[in-house]
Amino acid sequence: xxxxxxxxxxxxKESVYQFSKKEIYPESSKxxxxxxxEFPWECWKKMGEFGLLGLPFPEEYGGQGASAxxxxxxxxxxxxxxxxxxxxxxxxxxxxxxxxxxxxxxxxEQKKKYLPKIASxxxxxxxALTEPNAGSDAGSVRTYAVKKGDRFxxxxxxxxxxNGPIGRVFVTIAVxxxxxxxxxxxxxxxxxxxKGFSVSRKLDKLGNRxxxxxELVFEDCEVPEENLLGPIDMGFAEVVKYIFMWExxxxxxxxxxxxxxxxxxxxxxxRDRVQFKKSILKFQAIQKKLVEMKMNLEAARQLVYxxxxxxxxxxxxxxxxxxxxxxxxxAIIKQSYESxxxxxxxxxxxxxxxxxxxxxxxxxTIGGGTSEIQKSIIARALIQLSGKDIE
Amino acid sequence: xxxxxKEEEKEVLNSFKxxxxxxxxxxxxxxxxxxxxxxxxxxxLGDFGYLGCFFLQEYGGFGLSLIISSALWEELARVSPSxxxxxxASILLCANSIYIAGNEEIRKKFIxxxxxxxxxxxxxxxxxxxxxxxxxxxxxxxxxxDGYVLNGRKTxxxxxxxxxIFVIFAKTxxxxxxxxxxxxxxxxxxxxxxxxxPFKKLGVRGSPTSEVYLDEVFVPFQNLxxxxxxxxxxxxxxxxxxxxxxxxxxxxxxxxxLEESIKFASERKAFGKTIAHFEDISFKIAELKTLVxxxxxxxxxxxxxxxxxxxxxxxxxxxxxxxxSEHATRIASDAxxxxxxxxxxxxxxxxxxxxxxKxxEIGEGTSEIQRRIIFKxxxxxxxxxI
Numbered sequence: 001x002x003x004x005x006x007x008x009x010x011x012x013k014e015s016v017y018q019f020s021k022k023e024i025y026p027e028s029s030k031x032x033x034x035x036x037x038e039f040p041w042e043c044w045k046k047m048g049e050f051g052l053l054g055l056p057f058p059e060e061y062g063g064q065g066a067s068a069x070x071x072x073x074x075x076x077x078x079x080x081x082x083x084x085x086x087x088x089x090x091x092x093x094x095x096x097x098x099x100x101x102x103x104x105x106x107x108x109e110q111k112k113k114y115l116p117k118i119a120s121x122x123x124x125x126x127x128a129l130t131e132p133n134a135g136s137d138a139g140s141v142r143t144y145a146v147k148k149g150d151r152f153x154x155x156x157x158x159x160x161x162x163n164g165p166i167g168r169v170f171v172t173i174a175v176x177x178x179x180x181x182x183x184x185x186x187x188x189x190x191x192x193x194x195k196g197f198s199v200s201r202k203l204d205k206l207g208n209r210x211x212x213x214x215e216l217v218f219e220d221c222e223v224p225e226e227n228l229l230g231p232i233d234m235g236f237a238e239v240v241k242y243i244f245m246w247e248x249x250x251x252x253x254x255x256x257x258x259x260x261x262x263x264x265x266x267x268x269x270x271r272d273r274v275q276f277k278k279s280i281l282k283f284q285a286i287q288k289k290l291v292e293m294k295m296n297l298e299a300a301r302q303l304v305y306x307x308x309x310x311x312x313x314x315x316x317x318x319x320x321x322x323x324x325x326x327x328x329x330x331a332i333i334k335q336s337y338e339s340x341x342x343x344x345x346x347x348x349x350x351x352x353x354x355x356x357x358x359x360x361x362x363x364x365t366i367g368g369g370t371s372e373i374q375k376s377i378i379a380r381a382l383i384q385l386s387g388k389d390i391e
Numbered sequence: 392x393x394x395x396x397k398e399e400e401k402e403v404l405n406s407f408k409x410x411x412x413x414x415x416x417x418x419x420x421x422x423x424x425x426x427x428x429x430x431x432x433x434x435x436l437g438d439f440g441y442l443g444c445f446f447l448q449e450y451g452g453f454g455l456s457l458i459i460s461s462a463l464w465e466e467l468a469r470v471s472p473s474x475x476x477x478x479x480a481s482i483l484l485c486a487n488s489i490y491i492a493g494n495e496e497i498r499k500k501f502i503x504x505x506x507x508x509x510x511x512x513x514x515x516x517x518x519x520x521x522x523x524x525x526x527x528x529x530x531x532x533x534x535x536x537d538g539y540v541l542n543g544r545k546t547x548x549x550x551x552x553x554x555x556i557f558v559i560f561a562k563t564x565x566x567x568x569x570x571x572x573x574x575x576x577x578x579x580x581x582x583x584x585x586x587x588x589p590f591k592k593l594g595v596r597g598s599p600t601s602e603v604y605l606d607e608v609f610v611p612f613q614n615l616x617x618x619x620x621x622x623x624x625x626x627x628x629x630x631x632x633x634x635x636x637x638x639x640x641x642x643x644x645x646x647x648x649l650e651e652s653i654k655f656a657s658e659r660k661a662f663g664k665t666i667a668h669f670e671d672i673s674f675k676i677a678e679l680k681t682l683v684x685x686x687x688x689x690x691x692x693x694x695x696x697x698x699x700x701x702x703x704x705x706x707x708x709x710x711x712x713x714x715x716s717e718h719a720t721r722i723a724s725d726a727x728x729x730x731x732x733x734x735x736x737x738x739x740x741x742x743x744x745x746x747x748x749k750x751x752e753i754g755e756g757t758s759e760i761q762r763r764i765i766f767k768x769x770x771x772x773x774x775x776x777i
Contacts, residue, residue, distance in 0.1 A: 001458045002393040003695045009392075069392065267773045281777045284762075291762045294769055295710050302688035306394050323681045372670075378680055379673035386653045 003302075005073070013073040017257075019050055020081025028084035028210065034356055037202075037209040039166055043087055044121055052078065053095055054119020056250075057103050061115035068246070068311035072253040072304060079257025085360035086210030088254035089367075093162035093211075094118065096246050098125025098171050101239045102189065105230035110189060114169055126167035127243070128158040128190070128216055135160075136373045138173075138240070139182040143218060145174040150225050152176075152188060154218040157200070162367075164214025165202040168192050171229060172218075173236050180233060187235030189227045196221030207359030241318075247368050248321035249307035255332040255364060256304060259297045262335055262357060266290060266342050269352075280342075289338045296331040303327050319381045326374040329364035336361035400459040407463050410439050411470050419471045422597035423743065426589055427553055428477040430511070436474075437508025441467065442482050446490065451503040457632070457694040461639045465690070468643025472747040473597025475640055476754075480549035480598075481505055483636045484629060485512025488558045492574055492617035492625040501556055501576060513554035515545035515603050516626055522547075523760045525560075525623060526569035530605060532561035538611040539563070539575065541583075544604055549754075551601030552586045555579045559605070560622050572622035576614045583608040594746035631708050633755045635697060638690045638711040641719035641751035644744050645686060648719075648726035649679045651741050655730050672729055679722050686715040706768035713761040716751030723748040 005013070024047070028040045047053055055071045057063025066074070079088055099118045102110055117123040134140045143156025154174050161170070170190045177184030190197060196219045203213045230238045267290060270281040280286050303324035310317035336358045340347035347354040365371040396404065414435050422428055436442050445460040446452025455463075468475040486505040490498055504510040521527035530543025541561050548554075557577045564571030577584055587602035617625055653676060656667040666672045693711035696704040723745040727734035734741045752758045770777065 001396060001691055001695060003692050004699075005392060263769075264773055267769065267775050271775050271777060279777050281775070287766045288762055290769060291713070291765045294765060295714050298692075298707070298710055299685045299689060299714060302692060303685060305392060306688065309392055309394050320684075323684050326677070327681050327685055372674070375674040375677035376670070378677035379667075382653055382676060382680055383657050383667050383673070386657055 009070060009073055012070060013077040016050075016052070016074045016077035017081045019046075020078045020083045022081075023050075024078070024084075024087070025082035028087050029082065029353065031350065033084065033210045034086075035209075037204065037212065039090070039212055040084065040087060040210055043083075044090075044124075047087075047091065048119070048121025051119075053091065053121045054099065054115065055095065057099060057115050057119055061103070061111050062117075062119035063103075063115065068249065068308040069305065071250050072308040075250060075253035076257040076260075076301075079254035080260050081257070082261055083254075084210050085254065085258060085357075086208040089208045089363070090124070090163050090211040092247070092251040092254070093127055094121075094125040096250050097127030097162075097243055098167075098169060100242055100246050101127075101171050101187065101229060104242045105187070105235070105238055106189075107226070109226065110229065114189065118169070123168035124163050124166050126161050126163035126170045128161050128164075128170045128172040130158060130160045132157065132159050136370055139185070139236075141173055141175060141185060141236075143172070143174040144178070145176050145186060145188065145223070147176075147225070152223045152225060152228065154188065154190070154196070154221040154223055156218050158216040158218075160203070161214050161216050162211055164216055165199050165212040170216070171239065173239070174218075177233050183237060184233050185236035186232050187229040187239045188223050189229050190218075190221065190223055194221055194223060206362060207356070208363055209359075244369070245307065245311055245317050245321045248325040248374075249304050249311065249317075251368055252325060252328045252364075253304055255328050255361075256297065256301050258357070258361075259293065259300065259332055259335050262339055263290065263293050263297065265352075265354070266293070266339050269346075270342055286342060289342060293335050293338065296327075296335065300324075300328040300331050319378055322369075322374040322377040325369060326371055326378070329371060332361045332364050396459060396462070400456075400462075403455065403459060404462050404466070407439065407441065407466055410441075411466055414439075415467065415470050415474060419474075419597075422471060422473055426596055427599045428474050428597060430508075432474060433478065433481070433508035433511060435508070436467075436478055437506060442478060442508055443506035446486070446502065446506055450490070450498060451506040457635065457698045458691050461635060461690050461694045464636050464639035465643045465646065465687075468640045469647045470643075471597065472640060472644055472744075472750075473595045475643065476595050476598040476750070477511070477550055479633075479636050479640065480514055481512040481554070483633050484514030484549075485554075485556060485558050487632055488514060488574065488625055488629040489576060489616065491628050492621070493576075494617075497576065497613065497616065505556065510555040511550050511553055512556045512558070513548050513550040513603070514629070515548050515551075515557055515559045517545065517547045519544060519546050523757055525572070525626065528560060528562060528572065530559070530561040531565065532563045532573055532575065532610070534563070535609075538609055539573075539615070541575065541577070541605045541608040541610060544602060546602045547590075547600055548586075548603050549598060549600055551603050552589045552599045554586075557584070557603065558616065559603075560626060561605075563619050563622075567620065569623040571620055572626070573619050574616035574622040574625050575610045576616060577608060577610055581608055581610075593749060594743070595750055596746075630755055631705055632697060634708040634712040634761070635690065635693050637751060637755040638686070638693065638708075638715045640754075641712075641716040641748065642683070642686050642690055644748045644751070645679070645683050645715065645719040645722045648722050648741060648744050648748075649676070649683050651739070651744070652676055652679060652726045652729045655733070655739075666729075675725050675729060679725060682718045682722060686711075686718060689714050703768070706765055706772075709756075709761040709764040709768075712751075712756070713758055713765065716748075717758055719751050720748045
């Protein structure tokens with residue numbers, strides 16, 4: 001057993017951290033992005049140039065050939081440098097939810113066509129799974145695809161789609177054989193320019209406001225047959241297998257960085273804030289909060305790293321990924337709550353980023369599978385392991 | 392980064408699991424009733440190599456890493472927290488402090504019989520008036536011609552009633568606070584050393600705890616551990632590993648609670664189905680699993696940092712102990728809740744586990760002390776002065 005990062009890993013994390021701090025933070029932290037819900041395009045371009053957007057893809061498709069561990073470290077370092085949470089969310093949906101399935105399941109042509117554009121950031125990607133009536137119960141999607149000649153015709157609507165309003169390419173989940181339940185659902189690569197595709201509205205929301213979220217409509221949307229992703233009817237099951245593991249580790253890695261940066265911010269604020277004639281950092285009640293934050297961060301980090309390590313070894317990590325997702329998401333929300341408490345009135349107004357952090361963090365236990373779904377996955381696995389059947 | 396045990400480590404762990412099943416499981420209840428761990432158990436743990444797992448071979452140990460050692464500790468604590476605690480006090484507190492502070496002669500004399508389980512050790516630091524605040528101990532060690540004379544009273548001494556070898560901390564310089572503390576080895580039978588009656592206590596009832604009285608106890612020079620007035624430092628170094636072991640104690644209890652809960656929930660029926668069917672129950676179990684897994688990663692990381700002598704070892708030992716011990720009490724409470732009425736009676740293991748768990752937040756430094764240590768380290772880490 002060995003908990004040490006390699007020198008290469010440490011250096012890479014540090015370089016992303018510096019990049020984020022110097023190149024991204026000054027721009028993405030401008031309050032108008034958050035206020036107006038605007039996407040920081042300039043930052044996105046820089047991320048593409050730096051090589052972040054295609055990190056795990058093989059080099060031949062414009063990627064960096066980074067391991068899952070490296071990807072996790074990049075995301076952690078990026079958030080640690082102060083990059084906006086919405087930006088990391090868009091990055092996750094783009095690279096992990098859209099890019100990874102194409103890389104893992106795509107044909108040579110699909111990979112050649114889409115991955116380089118995703119890696120450079122020229123085309124923004126998204127993942128269209130959730131529907132108004134299919135959230136946690138993802139298997140009950142109703143958007144359907146019918147084969148007609150050399151194309152599939154899609155009908156239905158998708159909601160809460162990260163990057164929806166700005167995306168150019170979406171991995172889209174639709175029913176191809178109603179009679180087969182979850183094993184009659186396929187995945188398609190849908191471009192926003194395809195006939196019949198539209199974004200019906202951009203959703204206004206609590207946090208992560210710089211990352212546009214939208215509702216997508218497929219109205220006799222024409223998708224060429226070569227854009228079927230993975231095997232027919234099994235696309236959903238296959239896609240889910242990959243992204244749930246990647247999503248629940250890599251998508252969560254920014255939480256680690258933002259928790260780390262948050263602790264520093266709280267320590268510095270508490271040191272400088274004087275009440276009752278002394279720095280509030282001297283009060284045990286404040287110290288206790290900071291210690292809890294540190295303890296949970298270290299715990300969260302180990303859980304996320306372990307999933308990345310398992311992914312790199314090719315060991316299935318569905319339960320471990322759920323454990324990580326559950327813990328990290330609860331931890332960041334708790335931290336954002338306590339941070340605001342330490343900042344008091346100053347935390348509640350917009351002058352400090354604490355108020356924004358509080359709003360941004362709240363997504364953690366909802367997006368990428370709610371806490372309840374993670375618990376359900378873990379509980380099922382545990383009870384099955386004990387030789388019983390929960391059903 | 393590598394989250395896996397080596398093959399030979401897995402073998403050691405598996406054979407210890409077999410040993411625990413065969414030799415420990417059958418005596419767990421008896422030990423609780425007796426209120427002490429039979430010497431035969433110490434000898435068996437010694438023969439297996441458990442007691443000497445991470446000590447160097449020259450002292451009768453096996454030179455295993457702290458990481459695999461902590462996996463062995465967890466396994467014993469999972470089955471019997473009481474036996475773990477007595478063995479732990481003998482090895483990780485008594486023998487290890489002798490190793491940390493003592494010269495070659497004193498190490499060779501006292502450590503091997505402890506590792507073999509022929510003798511039982513105890514560690515006497517806490518006093519009625521000095522718990523978390525070690526610097527406030529009042530036991531005195533007065534220098535005389537050929538040694539020291541100790542006077543005072545120690546309390547909450549694990550193995551106090553049965554130990555053969557005591558490591559005792561006393562003030563050699565009254566006015567100097569923690570920099571006036573020295574450590575001594577005293578054997579049972581020395582004039583003036585006596586143990587009190589075993590305390591009655593909430594949990595870990597199979598491991599006896601008592602006061603130790605020191606009335607004009609003469610200790611020769613050669614039984615001074617290390618240097619005079621360095622005792623506080625030795626105690627803290629010892630507790631650094633001790634805290635890792637106490638994390639394993641809490642983790643073992645938490646793991647046992649998880650296993651008992653899964654078993655019970657998948658057998659117990661209510662409203663026409665097993666209670667594992669109800670999300671209130673199954674989600675609770677999922678939360679327990681998350682915390683246990685997390686706790687184990689904390690434990691292994693703390694052990695690893697200590698193993699490589701990292702400057703962060705101290706902080707992470709405290710992080711591990713704080714995290715695991717506080718969660719273990721909650722986990723034990725949830726396990727009782729899952730069992731309902733059955734969890735409240737002694738027929739089911741969780742009743743005992745619930746009582747046993749609480750010690751984790753107190754022994755070897757309370758949670759409050761762990762927070763203090765972590766916070767001090769955080770100030771260094773973030774470059775902040777207050």
